[in-house]
Amino acid sequence: MKKHLYTALNSTSQSDTIVTTLCRSLPSDINAEEGIWLPLVPIGAFTGRDGRSWINSDPEAVINNTTLPFVLDIDHASELTANTEASGWVTQLKIQEDHIFGWLEFNALGKKAIDEKRYKFYSPAFNVTKDNVLLDLSSMGLTNKPNLYVPALNKAQDNQTTPQQKDDPMLPELLAALGLSADADQATALNAIKALKTAKPDPQMPDLNHFVPQATHSQVVTELNAANTKLAKLETEKHNEAVETALNAAIKDKKIAPADREFYANYCSTEQGLADFNKFVSTKAPVIGDSNLPDKPAQKDGKDTELNSEQQGILAQMGVVLD
Numbered sequence: 001m002k003k004h005l006y007t008a009l010n011s012t013s014q015s016d017t018i019v020t021t022l023c024r025s026l027p028s029d030i031n032a033e034e035g036i037w038l039p040l041v042p043i044g045a046f047t048g049r050d051g052r053s054w055i056n057s058d059p060e061a062v063i064n065n066t067t068l069p070f071v072l073d074i075d076h077a078s079e080l081t082a083n084t085e086a087s088g089w090v091t092q093l094k095i096q097e098d099h100i101f102g103w104l105e106f107n108a109l110g111k112k113a114i115d116e117k118r119y120k121f122y123s124p125a126f127n128v129t130k131d132n133v134l135l136d137l138s139s140m141g142l143t144n145k146p147n148l149y150v151p152a153l154n155k156a157q158d159n160q161t162t163p164q165q166k167d168d169p170m171l172p173e174l175l176a177a178l179g180l181s182a183d184a185d186q187a188t189a190l191n192a193i194k195a196l197k198t199a200k201p202d203p204q205m206p207d208l209n210h211f212v213p214q215a216t217h218s219q220v221v222t223e224l225n226a227a228n229t230k231l232a233k234l235e236t237e238k239h240n241e242a243v244e245t246a247l248n249a250a251i252k253d254k255k256i257a258p259a260d261r262e263f264y265a266n267y268c269s270t271e272q273g274l275a276d277f278n279k280f281v282s283t284k285a286p287v288i289g290d291s292n293l294p295d296k297p298a299q300k301d302g303k304d305t306e307l308n309s310e311q312q313g314i315l316a317q318m319g320v321v322l323d
Contacts, residue, residue: 039099040124044190054132063093065136076141243268254286
């Protein structure tokens with residue numbers, strides 16, 4: 001007996017998880033002596049009457065994954081039992097219109113069954129993923145008891161839905177992903193899938209929400225650089241002005257010597273340096289005393305003003321005698 005991960009028909013006669021299959025009527029004018037092209041599975045999304053759904057999103061991959069020839073048996077015996085006796089073989093596959101078609105060739109057993117009109121229906125079995133996406137075709141069976149209310153089943157012996165199928169509905173999620181309403185039909189879903197596969201963005205027409213012309217980009221960069229340069233210049237001028245103000249005030253308040261101006265100017269070249277300097281002079285006592293120079297300029301007659309008492313004391317200590 002074959003053991004697939006998920007095989008496309010339902011049965012209670014085996015422990016494997018079996019999912020789905022389709023059932024179709026044999027052509028009334030079928031000639032068993034000749035081969036015949038028969039539609040096997042639709043392309044795109046398709047749904048059974050019981051509400052279960054599957055998706056044949058990549059029919060070419062399904063064909064490529066299918067091992068040919070695969071067997072035509074009776075009532076899916078090769079899937080459900082150890083009996084793999086063939087009534088014919090599907091030897092070729094092709095995509096035609098909205099289906100995968102298979103070329104069916106009967107052997108003597110199959111020819112006899114058809115000539116004697118022993119079976120009226122056929123159905124393919126196919127393997128699917130747990131998300132009900134077709135992987136490949138497995139076999140094909142002749143049967144007389146299709147469950148008409150459950151087209152996904154060949155046999156009326158089992159019309160139950162597995163827990164996996166109840167928990168993982170495929171079609172509603174597919175329709176939502178495609179942006180379609182819940183009542184969209186198979187043709188609409190198929191067209192949406194085809195449109196997604198064929199749609200290719202034009203490299204010459206980028207999305208204007210994500211791209212700007214090169215010229216605009218260059219202009220913006222140039223203007224931004226100019227603005228940054230101007231801003232940096234203004235900030236430098238403002239800083240230099242603040243340094244000058246701070247140095248002038250410190251010299252005026254006799255907190256630093258004029259000879260040290262260049263040293264402190266270099267120290268204040270950064271914002272942090274200026275802040276530290278201002279903190280330094282705010283707590284520093286004057287280091288330069290009164291120059292004790294006369295407040296008045298020399299008289300126009302050439303006579304100097306008198307020295308004050310402190311100046312006279314210093315001269316006396318130096319041994320200088322004033323006339």
